[in-house]
Amino acid sequence: MTSPADAPTMSRQSPVAFWAGFGIVLALLIVAPLVLPEFWRRFVTEILIWGLLAMSSDLLIGYTGMVSFGHSAFFGLGMYGAAAALLSVRPPSLWLALAYGLVAAAVVAVFVAYFSTRLRDIYFSITTLIFSQIFYVIIFTSTEVTGGENGLSFRRPALAVPGLFSIPFDSNTLHWFVLLVVTVSYLVLRRITQSPFGMVLQSIRENEPRTRAVGYAVERYKIVAVMLSGLFAGLAGVLYALQNRFAAPDYVFFVVSGEVVIFNVMGGIGTLVGPIVGAAFFLLLREGFSRFFTEFYLIPVGLIFTAMVIFMPQGLLGFLRRRLNA
Amino acid sequence: MPILLDQILIQTINGIVTGMILALVASGLTLIFGIMDVVNFAHGELFMLGAYVGVTTVVATGSFWLALLVATVVIALLGAVIQITTLRPLLGRDPLTTILATFGLSLVLQNYALWQFGPVARKIPEPISGHFPLFYLDYPWYRLVIAGLSAAIIGALWLFLKYGTYGIWIRATTQDRVMASAMGIPVPWVHTAVFAIGAGMAAASGVLFGPLVGVNHAMGLDWVLKAFIVVVVGGMGNLGGSIAAAIFVSLLEAYASLWVSPAQAVIVSFVVLILTLLFRPTGLFVPTPK
Amino acid sequence: MSGAASPASALVTVEGIHTYYGKSHILHGVSLEVGPGEVVGLLGRNGVGKSTTLKTVMGLVRPSQGEIRYEGRAITGLAPHRLARLGIGYVPEDRRIFRLLTVMENLRTGLDRAGLDEARKQALLEKVYQYFPVLADRRDQAGGTLSGGEQQMLAIARAMMLEPKIILLDEPTEGLMPRMVSQIRQIIDALHQEGVAILLVEQNVPLTLEACQRIYLMEKGAVRHQAPAAELRADSAVIHQYMGI
Numbered sequence: 120m121t122s123p124a125d126a127p128t129m130s131r132q133s134p135v136a137f138w139a140g141f142g143i144v145l146a147l148l149i150v151a152p153l154v155l156p157e158f159w160r161r162f163v164t165e166i167l168i169w170g171l172l173a174m175s176s177d178l179l180i181g182y183t184g185m186v187s188f189g190h191s192a193f194f195g196l197g198m199y200g201a202a203a204a205l206l207s208v209r210p211p212s213l214w215l216a217l218a219y220g221l222v223a224a225a226v227v228a229v230f231v232a233y234f235s236t237r238l239r240d241i242y243f244s245i246t247t248l249i250f251s252q253i254f255y256v257i258i259f260t261s262t263e264v265t266g267g268e269n270g271l272s273f274r275r276p277a278l279a280v281p282g283l284f285s286i287p288f289d290s291n292t293l294h295w296f297v298l299l300v301v302t303v304s305y306l307v308l309r310r311i312t313q314s315p316f317g318m319v320l321q322s323i324r325e326n327e328p329r330t331r332a333v334g335y336a337v338e339r340y341k342i343v344a345v346m347l348s349g350l351f352a353g354l355a356g357v358l359y360a361l362q363n364r365f366a367a368p369d370y371v372f373f374v375v376s377g378e379v380v381i382f383n384v385m386g387g388i389g390t391l392v393g394p395i396v397g398a399a400f401f402l403l404l405r406e407g408f409s410r411f412f413t414e415f416y417l418i419p420v421g422l423i424f425t426a427m428v429i430f431m432p433q434g435l436l437g438f439l440r441r442r443l444n445a
Numbered sequence: 446m447p448i449l450l451d452q453i454l455i456q457t458i459n460g461i462v463t464g465m466i467l468a469l470v471a472s473g474l475t476l477i478f479g480i481m482d483v484v485n486f487a488h489g490e491l492f493m494l495g496a497y498v499g500v501t502t503v504v505a506t507g508s509f510w511l512a513l514l515v516a517t518v519v520i521a522l523l524g525a526v527i528q529i530t531t532l533r534p535l536l537g538r539d540p541l542t543t544i545l546a547t548f549g550l551s552l553v554l555q556n557y558a559l560w561q562f563g564p565v566a567r568k569i570p571e572p573i574s575g576h577f578p579l580f581y582l583d584y585p586w587y588r589l590v591i592a593g594l595s596a597a598i599i600g601a602l603w604l605f606l607k608y609g610t611y612g613i614w615i616r617a618t619t620q621d622r623v624m625a626s627a628m629g630i631p632v633p634w635v636h637t638a639v640f641a642i643g644a645g646m647a648a649a650s651g652v653l654f655g656p657l658v659g660v661n662h663a664m665g666l667d668w669v670l671k672a673f674i675v676v677v678v679g680g681m682g683n684l685g686g687s688i689a690a691a692i693f694v695s696l697l698e699a700y701a702s703l704w705v706s707p708a709q710a711v712i713v714s715f716v717v718l719i720l721t722l723l724f725r726p727t728g729l730f731v732p733t734p735k
Numbered sequence: 736m737s738g739a740a741s742p743a744s745a746l747v748t749v750e751g752i753h754t755y756y757g758k759s760h761i762l763h764g765v766s767l768e769v770g771p772g773e774v775v776g777l778l779g780r781n782g783v784g785k786s787t788t789l790k791t792v793m794g795l796v797r798p799s800q801g802e803i804r805y806e807g808r809a810i811t812g813l814a815p816h817r818l819a820r821l822g823i824g825y826v827p828e829d830r831r832i833f834r835l836l837t838v839m840e841n842l843r844t845g846l847d848r849a850g851l852d853e854a855r856k857q858a859l860l861e862k863v864y865q866y867f868p869v870l871a872d873r874r875d876q877a878g879g880t881l882s883g884g885e886q887q888m889l890a891i892a893r894a895m896m897l898e899p900k901i902i903l904l905d906e907p908t909e910g911l912m913p914r915m916v917s918q919i920r921q922i923i924d925a926l927h928q929e930g931v932a933i934l935l936v937e938q939n940v941p942l943t944l945e946a947c948q949r950i951y952l953m954e955k956g957a958v959r960h961q962a963p964a965a966e967l968r969a970d971s972a973v974i975h976q977y978m979g980i
Contacts, residue, residue, distance in 0.1 A: 253715045260709050417556040425549035429534050610847045617833050617844045624831045628844045629819035
């Protein structure tokens with residue numbers, strides 16, 4: 120299994136091929152809600168949202184080499200932040216929800232960023248895990264504020280640009296809105312990972328001591344990486360809140376973080392789209408297996424995941440890693 | 446304030462009891478990490494499955510002690526199988542892969558338990574009933590028995606490591622796996638054996654803990670987190686450190702639950718972990734290397 | 736490039752070994768031989784691949800090409816613990832004794848093998864304590880508290896516990912005082928008397944010339960020259976050429 124990384128860099132893999140592929144996938148996703156039955160419509164939207172979350176995590180795992188088991192904290196806080204905005208301000212405003220959610224996620228990200236500079240490897244991972252649990256416990260037990268176990272439910276805001284128009288979200292428009300946000304996020308993240316900043320991140324992943332020795336302020340890069348990752352994860356949380364109209368502590372539980380890492384590994388880290396594919400793959404497997412195994416779908420899915428870790432560690436799209444990052 | 450003092454003393458005992466069980470779980474985890482750099486995420490599930498095997502054996506035979514023995518052996522074997530099939534292929538790869546693989550396994554095992562045993566909690570009856578008056582409470586003897594048994598098991602492990610033939614093999618392999626191999630020690634099998642021992646200890650903890658709480662498929666989750674905290678705070682790979690850390694953390698939580706709800710008391714252990722990682726990352730009870 | 740010992744009776748034969756560390760090609764077709772009971776030296780400058788050769792024989796590093804034979808049978812790719820049990824002892828360059836184990840426990844790692852009864856174990860221990868009285872004195876001390884020279888002795892004694900037919904000795908005199916160096920020399924002789932073969936990697940040329948019967952000279956990852964020690968003692972120009980001194 121020689122990795123494409125061994126081959127000398129063929130500069131600029133045909134960008135035409137990439138953008139053509141991108142365009143096709145995008146077109147399919149745009150058309151999807153028009154042709155798919157309701158259930159699958161929501162399914163595709165969910166894949167996009169989880170995919171965004173997984174993609175945000177890939178920035179850390181695949182590009183900076185920091186494995187976070189705490190992304191459920193960013194996600195959950197984005198969700199609860201949006202909930203706070205939608206419940207406390209009348210009329211419910213989409214943009215306020217976004218703002219609150221992102222700020223909440225950013226606050227958490229600051230903490231995690233701090234730890235990322237002090238801790239390496241396993242210790243960082245375990246700390247992020249503990250961190251998401253801290254938030255889980257706080258949210259779970261602060262029943263008056265967060266609704267505790269039962270979470271919060273709220274109404275969807277309208278897609279409104281004040282002064283211009285206001286249309287309520289229906290299933291289709293929400294899907295397109297999510298698609299827009301995820302696509303833009305992907306393009307932004309792609310730009311970031313291919314920029315000089317992104318190159319330094321990858322160099323940190325490859326060999327941190329050497330990167331430091333060469334003169335880069337590794338800590339600062341890590342902090343920015345964590346902040347970015349946290350923001351996009353929080354964004355996913357806001358989208359989830361919009362889609363489902365509730366926020367629940369279950370999504371902050373560390374198992375969700377674990378599932379995000381599963382999406383990353385299954386799809387292929389370091390590819391940005393890989394995690395989205397990984398999320399799709401996992402959710403499809405879950406859907407498929409639930410038919411036969413009802414709620415025990417995690418038995419076969421867990422086995423498949425474990426087998427993939429052993430036999431296919433580069434993930435489904437790992438072989439495209441070079442191409443996608445050209 | 447005599448009542449407060451009583452409460453503190455009672456919580457001290459509770460803390461020690463829980464701490465000893467936690468120590469038993471964490472010892473296995475730290476042993477496994479120390480010898481093969483594996484962060485065994487499925488450890489909590491081994492604890493949980495041990496409790497279930499205990500339940501099944503008690504139902505079938507009526508004997509708690511037999512249940513303890515059977516659970517330990519069965520789960521130790523399961524541990525050996527897991528190590529051979531899932532962890533050996535990952536030897537030499539990024540440590541992250543073992544976390545992921547064992548995480549995947551924990552999902553499988555947890556849901557397997559849910560499937561086999563259902564969502565309703567089971568109970569293991571206390572083997573020794575009876576209470577003794579402790580201040581204003583009737584304190585169950587059983588709790589003291591568990592603490593004693595856990596201590597005994599850990600003590601036996603320590604003796605085995607220090608004086609047993611294979612104990613020397615384990616210690617040598619932990620220190621220098623390459624030279625251990627060059628001395629004829631069959632390192633792959635030592636790894637399997639250690640994983641099995643760790644699994645067995647987790648299972649024993651599960652059975653011992655069973656009568657205190659209900660046995661259900663999710664009981665492993667809390668314990669795996671706590672065990673990780675204890676292992677890190679005690680110094681990864683440091684057996685004595687884990688035991689000290691287990692008792693330390695449990696005591697703090699026990700005291701904290703005098704003021705906050707038990708669900709919130711767990712934050713104490715989280716905070717301890719974070720403080721440890723920030724200021725004494727090699728472990729609270731380990732002298733900081735210069 | 737076969738050695739003076741005839742291939743049929745060689746104890747250890749290394750043939751055409753290529754070894755890589757990652758992408759670095761360290762060994763470029765190393766071939767050598769050690770006959771039963773022979774003391775063979777391997778000389779060369781730093782970084783030329785001498786230690787890597789020993790590690791490859793001991794199974795600590797897998798060669799990408801080539802074969803290693805022990806007592807006639809192929810052992811390439813076998814795990815080190817199998818080789819140790821077959822009778823190959825290894826004393827690494829940095830000694831690598833188990834620092835947290837006592838001297839006694841260090842020795843016991845090699846002693847607890849199948850087929851050894853208590854009497855034989857005791858006899859082995861006694862023998863080793865005779866060779867190295869200082870280890871007897873320190874038998875309950877942790878390995879990490881021993882001096883450099885004592886650790887070296889422990890490393891050799893530990894290998895002897897395997898009752899090996901050949902010991903791979905990697906730079907045993909490095910960093911030792913002259914008094915200790917001559918002690919090592921005596922131990923090599925004593926082992927030779929017992930019929931134990933030794934493949935000695937060294938930087939100390941005079942010691943190697945005295946202790947060995949045959950010497951291989953390595954350069955740039957391959958064996959370039961070999962000759963009986965007597966010959967090289969008489970005319971050391973060749974050695975100077977390969978050692979760069």
